[in-house]
Amino acid sequence: MLFNYVAEPNSNLLCCICRMPFIEPATTRTCSHTFCRDCIVEAIGHARQCPVDRSPLSAEDLVPANSIIRSLVDELIVECIHRASGCPHTCQRQLLTAHIMDVCPFSSVACPKGECDQILARIDAKSHRCPHTRVSCELCGVKMQLDDLKNHIRECTDSIVTCEYCSFELSRSELPAHNTSCPEAIIPCPQGSNGCGWTGPRTTLASLHTPFCPYEAIKGFFAANATKLERITEENLMLRHKVDILESHLQNTKRELQSAKTALGPWFRPDGVYAYSSSRPSTSSDLAPDLQPASASTSAGRFSSGSDAAALLSPFDHAPLQDALAAYFPSNDPAYPALARRQTLPSGWDPAFGGGANNNNARASTQHTQTVAPLNLSTTLEGALVGVRESVVALSGAVDSLGRRNDIALTNEALRLNEEVMSLRANMHGLRMQVHTIMMDRNAQVTGRGGENPNNNIDGAWPMAMHPPRFYNYNPQAAGAPSITKL
Amino acid sequence: MALPKRIIKETERLVADPAPGITAAPHEDNLRYFDVTIQGPDGSPFQQGIFKLELFLPEEYPMAPPKVRFLTKIYHPNIDKLGRICLDILKDKWSPALQIRTVLLSVQALLSAPNPDDPLAPDVAKHYKEDEKGAMGVSREWTALYASG
Amino acid sequence: MAAKVPRNFRLLEELEKGEKGIGDGSCSYGLEDSDDIMMSNWNGTIIGPGHTVHENRIYSLKITCGENYPDAAPAVQFLSRVNLPFVSPQTGTVDPARLPVLASWTRASSLEHVLVEIRKEMASPANRKLPQPPEGSMF
Numbered sequence: 001m002l003f004n005y006v007a008e009p010n011s012n013l014l015c016c017i018c019r020m021p022f023i024e025p026a027t028t029r030t031c032s033h034t035f036c037r038d039c040i041v042e043a044i045g046h047a048r049q050c051p052v053d054r055s056p057l058s059a060e061d062l063v064p065a066n067s068i069i070r071s072l073v074d075e076l077i078v079e080c081i082h083r084a085s086g087c088p089h090t091c092q093r094q095l096l097t098a099h100i101m102d103v104c105p106f107s108s109v110a111c112p113k114g115e116c117d118q119i120l121a122r123i124d125a126k127s128h129r130c131p132h133t134r135v136s137c138e139l140c141g142v143k144m145q146l147d148d149l150k151n152h153i154r155e156c157t158d159s160i161v162t163c164e165y166c167s168f169e170l171s172r173s174e175l176p177a178h179n180t181s182c183p184e185a186i187i188p189c190p191q192g193s194n195g196c197g198w199t200g201p202r203t204t205l206a207s208l209h210t211p212f213c214p215y216e217a218i219k220g221f222f223a224a225n226a227t228k229l230e231r232i233t234e235e236n237l238m239l240r241h242k243v244d245i246l247e248s249h250l251q252n253t254k255r256e257l258q259s260a261k262t263a264l265g266p267w268f269r270p271d272g273v274y275a276y277s278s279s280r281p282s283t284s285s286d287l288a289p290d291l292q293p294a295s296a297s298t299s300a301g302r303f304s305s306g307s308d309a310a311a312l313l314s315p316f317d318h319a320p321l322q323d324a325l326a327a328y329f330p331s332n333d334p335a336y337p338a339l340a341r342r343q344t345l346p347s348g349w350d351p352a353f354g355g356g357a358n359n360n361n362a363r364a365s366t367q368h369t370q371t372v373a374p375l376n377l378s379t380t381l382e383g384a385l386v387g388v389r390e391s392v393v394a395l396s397g398a399v400d401s402l403g404r405r406n407d408i409a410l411t412n413e414a415l416r417l418n419e420e421v422m423s424l425r426a427n428m429h430g431l432r433m434q435v436h437t438i439m440m441d442r443n444a445q446v447t448g449r450g451g452e453n454p455n456n457n458i459d460g461a462w463p464m465a466m467h468p469p470r471f472y473n474y475n476p477q478a479a480g481a482p483s484i485t486k487l
Numbered sequence: 488m489a490l491p492k493r494i495i496k497e498t499e500r501l502v503a504d505p506a507p508g509i510t511a512a513p514h515e516d517n518l519r520y521f522d523v524t525i526q527g528p529d530g531s532p533f534q535q536g537i538f539k540l541e542l543f544l545p546e547e548y549p550m551a552p553p554k555v556r557f558l559t560k561i562y563h564p565n566i567d568k569l570g571r572i573c574l575d576i577l578k579d580k581w582s583p584a585l586q587i588r589t590v591l592l593s594v595q596a597l598l599s600a601p602n603p604d605d606p607l608a609p610d611v612a613k614h615y616k617e618d619e620k621g622a623m624g625v626s627r628e629w630t631a632l633y634a635s636g
Numbered sequence: 637m638a639a640k641v642p643r644n645f646r647l648l649e650e651l652e653k654g655e656k657g658i659g660d661g662s663c664s665y666g667l668e669d670s671d672d673i674m675m676s677n678w679n680g681t682i683i684g685p686g687h688t689v690h691e692n693r694i695y696s697l698k699i700t701c702g703e704n705y706p707d708a709a710p711a712v713q714f715l716s717r718v719n720l721p722f723v724s725p726q727t728g729t730v731d732p733a734r735l736p737v738l739a740s741w742t743r744a745s746s747l748e749h750v751l752v753e754i755r756k757e758m759a760s761p762a763n764r765k766l767p768q769p770p771e772g773s774m775f
Contacts, residue, residue: 002492016584017549019493043583046550051584520642546639554645558673568671571648 001097004079006090013073015039017051021093022073025065031055034065082106085121165201191215194222267381490518494544497587509591511542519544523555523591527634528599532626533561536634540570540594542587552581553590562622562629564603564612572597573607640743643705647675650747663751665699676701678710680751688764690718693771697754699747709741712750717769720757728775730754 009021017039024037033052035043041059043051050057064070074094080087081096085106091099100107105123136143139158153159157173165184179185182202189198189209196215200208210216261268379387498518501511508526513519523540527533539558545551555577557570565573576585576593606612614622641649654665662685668677680697684690696715702708712735714728722734732738737745737753757763 017493018491019496019586039583042550046547047582049582051582054580054582514642517640517642519639541642541644543642543645544639545641548639554648556644556648560673568673569648569651569667569675570673 001081003076003093003096004081004083006077006079009076010072013069013076017043021076022065022069025069025073026062027065027069028057029061029063030057034069037062080104080106189213189215191219191222194219264381267384491548493549494519501587506588506592508595509588511587511591519548521587525591525595525598527630528595531599532623533563533598533630533634536561536630537636538598538634540591542591544587549583549586552577552585553587555590555594560629560633562611562626563598564601564606564608564615565597567607571607573605643701643703644675646706647701651675653748658748659752663748663755665747665751668698678747680712680747682751682755682758685755685759685764688759689766689768690758690764693768697751699750701747706743706745709738709745710747710750712738712754713775715774717773717775719766719768720754720763722757726775 003021003023005021013021015022015025015034015036017035020036022034022036025034026037026040027034028040028050031050031053033050035051040051040062044057044059048056048058075092077090078093078096080089080091080099082100082104087104087106089099089104106121108119109122109125111118111120111125134143135146135149137149137152137156137158139153139156142152142156144152155172158171160169161172161175162169163175163178163182163184165182165186168178168182170178185202186199187202187205189196189205191213192198194215196213198209198213215222498513501521505511508528509523511521511523513521521542521544523542525538525540527536527538536559538561541556541558543554545554555572555574557566557572559570560568561570567573572594574593574597576582576590601615603612603615611622614625651667658664662683663681665678665680667675668679678699678701680699682695682697684693684695694716695718698713698715700711700713702711709732712730712732714723714730717728719725722731723729724731730738732741735753735757737749
């Protein structure tokens with residue numbers, strides 16, 4: 001606790017460590033210096049020596065100070081620590097604790113009733129109505145916390161309320177019953193649901209309104225009507241439910257159909273006509289004649305002219321797709337001659353081969369027209385796939401034989417060329433020998449000496465070792481000659 | 488943690504009743520940090536000089552000594568180039584019974600009585616030992632040069 | 637409020653720590669001018685961390701502690717040429733925003749922290765293999 005002393009204390013009573021009057025003064029046995037107990041204990045913790053004379057010191061050397069000193073500091077007049085809050089009390093230091101504990105109006109105390117854990121100043125404690133205090137409702141006797149009482153009174157069943165129509169006072173719990181019988185209560189005409197707009201006090205209903213109410217007279221009709229309407233509504237509801245279910249079924253079916261259509265592509269036929277052709281053999285030669293009669297039969301009912309190929313293939317939504325597909329397959333249909341030629345004999349092939357190979361190529365192309373089956377859209381997907389597979393098998397055979405023929409042709413050609421080159425090389429060799437002889441002759445004429453050590457020819461700048469690989473040494477005498485011929 | 492009462496009381500006394508030739512004023516933003524001036528004691532080579540110092544009371548004060556340093560350059564065997572002071576009560580001889588005032592008075596006394604046997608600035612100490620007159624002359628020059636303001 | 641150590645006494649503490657030597661000796665620092673009573677300009681040295689491009693290199697830095705140190709971070713500049721993402725390739729100045737120890741500077745940080753953190757950055761996976769200017773070149 002930090003004390004505020006009313007008067008400046010005698011400097012002999014000050015602890016030299018904290019500079020305040022001693023608290024629990026302790027004196028050293030060894031050198032008789034006095035300090036606050038806490039101060040000297042802490043100081044010894046830092047250095048085991050007396051702060052005043054530096055003589056060695058330990059905690060065992062401390063004894064409580066002389067009682068005169070203790071009394072002097074205990075009787076110093078201090079201010080209450082709650083002075084800032086407004087307590088003007090001053091007393092001897094030793095009495096301050098008692099003042100704070102028991103008297104000071106500003107010291108903190110717990111809830112006097114002990115029913116809540118709020119801490120409050122003593123001065124406020126008397127007027128403190130603990131929110132947790134148990135109280136009982138004056139009307140119904142139910143016990144509750146002070147906090148809840150306000151809300152409770154607003155809805156307590158035993159509180160007295162006044163009927164808003166007849167000014168009769170009664171407890172809240174009786175009010176609903178009263179409302180159904182209060183003669184002054186404003187009520188609507190019983191025929192209000194049928195359209196009567198009258199409202200008025202209950203007492204006047206039977207005497208003044210009912211005899212004259214136009215709806216009263218036909219209330220039997222209303223009742224019958226209402227039952228009928230109810231039945232129809234019910235039925236309607238049931239039907240609507242049924243329609244919902246059917247609609248969702250339909251949606252599902254549509255979705256499935258759509259996915260099936262997408263999967264089948266051009267082989268999708270809504271009328272299932274293609275079924276018969278799936279059993280027929282689907283070799284390449286047989287498929288071609290199939291195309292026309294099948295297409296014609298599917299479209300005969302709907303189109304007057306069945307000869308146009310495009311029209312043949314387009315009785316369905318997928319017509320454009322089918323056209324696009326068909327373009328990738330050769331057809332024997334005379335309507336597509338150009339297309340058929342392009343497919344079977346790509347023009348890019350021709351210049352790649354020599355004249356000899358051209359014959360082979362022509363033969364191969366005629367073979368192609370027979371091996372590649374036209375795409376038959378009028379059969380099943382399976383049938384078409386079988387046809388395509390056979391075509392591919394035939395094609396691979398054809399490619400294989402073509403490859404072998406080309407190999408042979410190439411080998412022949414290479415052999416011939418080889419011989420040609422050999423004879424050219426021989427000729428060339430003969431020519432070079434002749435030129436060499438001529439040059440040697442001229443060399444002999446110009447220098448007057450033939451076939452001497454070439455090291456003398458060019459200032460010795462090029463070592464002899466560099467020469468041999470650069471020239472053909474047909475005879476050793478001519479070794480140095482080429483450097484001269486270069487001139 | 489609030490400033491200990493002891494520091495408040497010491498500061499009040501330093502400002503209201505300063506020791507002769509010594510001023511100490513705490514910084515507004517740090518009440519443990521003081522601007523200090525010490526007058527060179529009469530009869531010493533530092534006479535007439537006004538030396539600026541700074542002093543800081545660490546968290547452990549008064550159990551630990553204050554930290555003191557010269558800000559004015561001074562030619563003294565126990566004070567180094569950075570103004571650090573070699574004084575036993577600022578180190579192992581500290582006692583919580585000492586206070587700011589006593590520390591500053593000790594520093595002032597150190598100016599009167601240089602101790603070249605326990606040097607912090609060896610070159611200055613050597614100078615003082617070998618040629619005290621000449622060294623004191625340098626101290627006087629430095630005082631005039633740096634501590635006359 | 638705990639006692640707030642003023643700039644100069646804080647720097648004296650750091651100086652004494654630096655004189656004793658810090659850590660494993662891979663970083664060191666000291667006053668640029670031992671007469672500098674304001675202790676503003678410092679020299680730092682970092683020995684490049686092993687198993688990186690910096691291995692066996694010695695980097696010198698200049699550290700400037702301003703008026704508001706240690707409330708404000710010091711200014712750091714490489715004197716030796718180095719290629720690091722937070723060092724200006726022209727001047728060697730360390731961009732405080734890109735070096736976490738400077739970006740999130742607090743009073744608890746110190747010159748030692750700065751050097752040790754820069755050295756850690758050199759050894760980080762992102763920087764350890766960066767191509768470096770020739771050893772010993774200066775800005």
